[in-house]
Amino acid sequence: MDQNKIKEEKARWGQSDPGLAKAAPRHTDWGDPVEKLYTPADVSAQDYLEQLGFPGEHPFARGVYPSMYLGRPWTVRQYSGYDSPKDTNARFRYLLEQGQTGLSVAFDLPTQIGYDSDHPMSAGEVGKVGVPVDTLEDMEVIFEGLPLDKLSTSMTINAPSAIMLAMYVSIGKKQGLDPSVLRGTLQNDVLKEYTVRGTYIFPPQPSIRLVTDIFAYCSKSVPRFNTINVAGYHLREAGCSAVQEIAFSFSNAIAYIEAALDAGLGIDEFAPRISWIFNTNNKLFEEVAKYRAARRIWAELLRDRFGAKDPRSCMLRFHTQTSGASLTAQQPLNNVVRVAYQTLAAVLAGAQSIAACSYDEALSLPTEESVRTSLRTQQILREETGVTDTIDPLGGSYYLEALTNQIYDRIKGLMDEVEKMGGAVAAIEKGFVQKEIERRSYDIQKQIEGGKFVVVGVNKYAIEEQEPEVLVESNPQAEQDQIERLQALKNRRSNDKVDGALAALKQTAQGDGALMPVIIEAVESYASLGEICGVLRGVFGEYQPVRTI
Amino acid sequence: MSKRIRVLAAKPGLDGHDRGIKVVCAGLKDAGMEVIYTGLRQTPEAIVAAALQEDVDVIALSTLSGAHNQHLPRVAQLLREKDAAHVLLVAGGIVPPKDRVALREQGVKEIFGPGTTMTEIAEFIRNNVSLS
Numbered sequence: 001m002d003q004n005k006i007k008e009e010k011a012r013w014g015q016s017d018p019g020l021a022k023a024a025p026r027h028t029d030w031g032d033p034v035e036k037l038y039t040p041a042d043v044s045a046q047d048y049l050e051q052l053g054f055p056g057e058h059p060f061a062r063g064v065y066p067s068m069y070l071g072r073p074w075t076v077r078q079y080s081g082y083d084s085p086k087d088t089n090a091r092f093r094y095l096l097e098q099g100q101t102g103l104s105v106a107f108d109l110p111t112q113i114g115y116d117s118d119h120p121m122s123a124g125e126v127g128k129v130g131v132p133v134d135t136l137e138d139m140e141v142i143f144e145g146l147p148l149d150k151l152s153t154s155m156t157i158n159a160p161s162a163i164m165l166a167m168y169v170s171i172g173k174k175q176g177l178d179p180s181v182l183r184g185t186l187q188n189d190v191l192k193e194y195t196v197r198g199t200y201i202f203p204p205q206p207s208i209r210l211v212t213d214i215f216a217y218c219s220k221s222v223p224r225f226n227t228i229n230v231a232g233y234h235l236r237e238a239g240c241s242a243v244q245e246i247a248f249s250f251s252n253a254i255a256y257i258e259a260a261l262d263a264g265l266g267i268d269e270f271a272p273r274i275s276w277i278f279n280t281n282n283k284l285f286e287e288v289a290k291y292r293a294a295r296r297i298w299a300e301l302l303r304d305r306f307g308a309k310d311p312r313s314c315m316l317r318f319h320t321q322t323s324g325a326s327l328t329a330q331q332p333l334n335n336v337v338r339v340a341y342q343t344l345a346a347v348l349a350g351a352q353s354i355a356a357c358s359y360d361e362a363l364s365l366p367t368e369e370s371v372r373t374s375l376r377t378q379q380i381l382r383e384e385t386g387v388t389d390t391i392d393p394l395g396g397s398y399y400l401e402a403l404t405n406q407i408y409d410r411i412k413g414l415m416d417e418v419e420k421m422g423g424a425v426a427a428i429e430k431g432f433v434q435k436e437i438e439r440r441s442y443d444i445q446k447q448i449e450g451g452k453f454v455v456v457g458v459n460k461y462a463i464e465e466q467e468p469e470v471l472v473e474s475n476p477q478a479e480q481d482q483i484e485r486l487q488a489l490k491n492r493r494s495n496d497k498v499d500g501a502l503a504a505l506k507q508t509a510q511g512d513g514a515l516m517p518v519i520i521e522a523v524e525s526y527a528s529l530g531e532i533c534g535v536l537r538g539v540f541g542e543y544q545p546v547r548t549i
Numbered sequence: 550m551s552k553r554i555r556v557l558a559a560k561p562g563l564d565g566h567d568r569g570i571k572v573v574c575a576g577l578k579d580a581g582m583e584v585i586y587t588g589l590r591q592t593p594e595a596i597v598a599a600a601l602q603e604d605v606d607v608i609a610l611s612t613l614s615g616a617h618n619q620h621l622p623r624v625a626q627l628l629r630e631k632d633a634a635h636v637l638l639v640a641g642g643i644v645p646p647k648d649r650v651a652l653r654e655q656g657v658k659e660i661f662g663p664g665t666t667m668t669e670i671a672e673f674i675r676n677n678v679s680l681s
Contacts, residue, residue: 109563109614111589121590125563198565198589238568325568329643329663362663364645441568442575449666458664470645474615536591549574549586 003307006041011227013037013241014499026398029283030243030410038204045370045400051296055350055391057311059299061292061404062392063350069388075344075353075376077154077319080369081130083478085141088131092146094368098375104154104355105142105165105492112199114160114533117482126479130156131404134486134528139167140174141230148172154185154229154319154353159201161188161269162210162516163532166523169222185275185319188214191252191424192231194543195433196238201533206540208259215260215270226275228256229319235433236279237325242290243407243509245279247414248433250297252261257306259424267306280346280439281323282338288394289403291318291349320346327362331457331465335359340377347381348394355376434548485529493499493526501525502535509539552680554582554604559591561612561620570611577609582674593615593623600628600636605620610675612639612642616658617652624654634664641665 013436014020014036046052053059056066056218065071078100092103107130110122114135117126126132133139139414143153148171157164165186169179190207193200200207211228218227232249240248253274260270278294280287301316308314322342326337336359343356354376356365366374381387394400421427428434447453454460501522508518522532558574566668567589573582587599598610608628612620621640628634634656641661644652649660659673 113563117565121563121592124616125614128615129564196565196568198567199563240571268561362643364643369597438571438575442572444571445576445667449668467646470647473645509647545588547588548582 003041003044006039010039010041028242028406029281029286030241030407032406032410035399035402035531036095038402040398041397041403043405046405051405051451052292052419058314060294061296062395063092064295064317064352066232068350069347069382070391071386073382074351074378075102075152075319076100077102077104077353077355077377078374079104079106079156079321079355080371081108083127083131083247083475084221084482085114085131085133085138086237087475088142089144089146091348092142094370095375096146098372099379100375102152102154102353103146105156107155107157108132109383110198111159111529112157114201114529114537116530117479117486119530124479126476126482132478133164133167133481134482134530135489135526136170136523137485137489137526139164139171141173143435148175148417149177149181151183152188155184156187158187158190158193158199158501159210160533161186162519162531163212163523163529164404165214165218165222165225166516166520169520170524172226180221182222182223184215185229187231187277188228189231189252191255191428192234192249193303194428194545195235196437197231197234199202200543200545201538202540203543205261206509206536208256208425208542212263212265213261213515215256216514218273219265219269223273225273226317226439227270227273228253229275229277230256231277233277233321235277235437236281238437239325239444240437241440242281242283242286242404243410243414244409244440246294246297246411246422247418249276249330250294250301250411251279251415251418251427252449254265254301254419261306263430267302267308268310268313269300271306271308271355272310272315276316276318278318278320280320280351281343282326282342282363284341284345284348285394285397285400285403287342287345287408288349288402289407291351292392292395292400292404293408293411297408297415317352320349321355322346322357324357324361327357327359328458329362329454330462332359332363332468334361336373336377339374340381343377343381344385347387350392360468361400365472365474367472429546433544433549436545438548489526490528495527498522498527498531502531505532506535506539509536551672554607554678554680555608556582556584556609556674557585557587557596557600557603557605558584558609558611559596560589561591561593561596561601561624562614562616564612564614564616565589566613567611569613573609573611573667573670575643577671577674580671581608581666582671593620593627595636596624597627597631597633600631605636606677606680607637607639607674608676610638610640612640612644613666615643617642617644618648621652621657622655623663629656634674637674637680639670640671641666 056061233246298316358370
């Protein structure tokens with residue numbers, strides 16, 4: 001095919017209709033101009049085998065597994081966690097009955113920040129955004145009657161990840177299961193807590209030590225657990241672009257990898273268990289391009305920079321959730337449509353696991369009906385639309401391939417910038433990542449208020465509407481009940497055993513020994529999360545945020 | 550020239566979602582106000598102490614974790630106890646309608662929900678602030 005001829009013909013075509021010349025220029029989410037039409041000339045430089053290849057083979061641009069959804073569909077994994085361990089257990093049973101295939105536990109804020117339910121800082125927060133876990137007893141209740149060898153469980157927990165993993169291993173043991181059969185995922189991505197999510201406890205260095213300890217422990221004892229779920233999701237929710245989402249989260253992952261290598265782990269011992277959570281947003285083609293480019297960058301990075309030999313180390317396996325921040329409190333049913341398009345993008349991009357948001361989450365906790373609708377959105381895509389009939393179905397679209405190449409370059413450019421600053425930790429300590437995200441989220445807000453960034457039902461097609469009734473409210477008794485349960489447990493347990501385990505934990509934390517075994521011992525003595533984190537706070541100190549405003 | 554409005558912005562409780570409050574801080578600055586943001590995990594006591602020390606005219610709080618009934622009335626109460634009830638107390642976040650009614654009765658002047666513009670917030674503050 002004569003590329004020059006195509007370009008000439010395209011130029012001619014561009015003048016053929018006044019509407020074309022007049023059409024306002026469009027831009028991608030990351031600011032590059034979008035062509036009015038893409039042709040083979042836009043992808044003529046693409047080397048198919050080198051840049052795309054085949055699914056399940058380097059560089060994995062078209063998918064991480066050879067058979068993708070033809071082999072097995074993505075995991076349907078809705079995020080939930082209720083007032084109390086008991087209610088959460090009931091919701092999990094309901095979701096599994098409805099055809100959900102993996103669990104995803106939302107914890108309340110005190111749990112995520114390492115405070116017990118009776119700590120003064122926990123007042124008013126217990127059981128609000130997820131389930132409270134004070135001790136192993138709470139986890140026993142959450143998973144009662146749920147055989148852990150038949151499940152995979154994702155836990156959205158970061159700073160206290162080691163403690164939650166220890167509890168999960170312990171309830172497995174109580175079910176007679178060896179840790180090696182347990183499957184699940186810890187979020188365990190502390191660096192993004194400093195920049196956007198806010199549930200940090202310790203400073204970067206000891207936090208990364210805990211991450212490395214989990215890598216080491218799991219590679220020996222819990223080999224089927226995803227030890228980390230590096231997050232682009234929350235960066236994007238905080239307002240960054242698709243390019244920043246991938247570049248900043250990859251830079252964070254590089255920091256964890258380097259720490260693990262420094263601690264003496266081999267790359268192929270831990271890299272296969274690195275997993276991801278990304279944000280699937282409104283711009284469908286750009287989102288698909290983002291994931292394809294990200295898979296390629298990750299594969300090249302692991303193979304070429306870190307010398308990974310195991311192909312699994314190079315596979316970017318990801319969970320994605322649709323964007324909560326794109327949903328509106330106005331005309332909430334419109335969100336069903338947004339969620340469906342975003343979920344479609346995730347499927348077209350080859351996600352391993354998907355959570356579709358609930359349409360009412362800009363208003364309150366989701367109702368049973370809205371959760372079911374999200375579940376059905378995924379099931380309709382899977383079983384009615386035929387979009388899974390072939391792998392990477394948009395591959396070969398001139399537009400998509402051009403976008404994939406473009407975002408590939410942009411992501412790598414920004415990763416280089418972070419690298420030059422001394423890597424992710426330095427970039428965060430300088431406030432660079434925070435300021436970049438803040439700048440962009442402010443810019444978007446100004447565009448929304450100026451009407452340039454359209455939000456249907458909010459700054460366009462708005463209607464007079466009555467505020468809907470809030471149907472689900474958290475139980476006002478939940479906090480008091482949880483505190484009473486914790487007190488009762490503390491009276492019942494052997495406090496000598498707890499004191500001994502906490503003393504051993506302190507000693508290990510002060511040195512450089514492996515933390516997981518002593519944390520497991522502490523958890524099994526029914527020491528509370530707050531007591532364990534309290535010991536670690538004493539040794540490690542607490543993170544002081546960087547001021548950017 | 551009239552005195553510039555001084556605003557103290559903070560996140561009470563444990564909620565870490567600060568996209569909204571940071572955008573509002575930037576918007577209020579662009580609207581000509583002085584803004585002090587004290588960040589995450591602020592107790593009502595710390596918020597009121599900072600407000601008095603900085604001699605602000607407005608306290609703007611953001612809460613998305615559902616703990617609003619815990620923290621917001623306490624800030625209002627402390628302001629009254631410290632003889633600082635003239636400070637305009639506003640909040641933003643996901644707060645159900647019936648809680649908003651109760652919070653207004655307890656001294657939170659306005660609660661801005663999702664979709665509120667920075668312009669609306671700045672205008673509300675200008676119209677309701679009492680400059681000392």
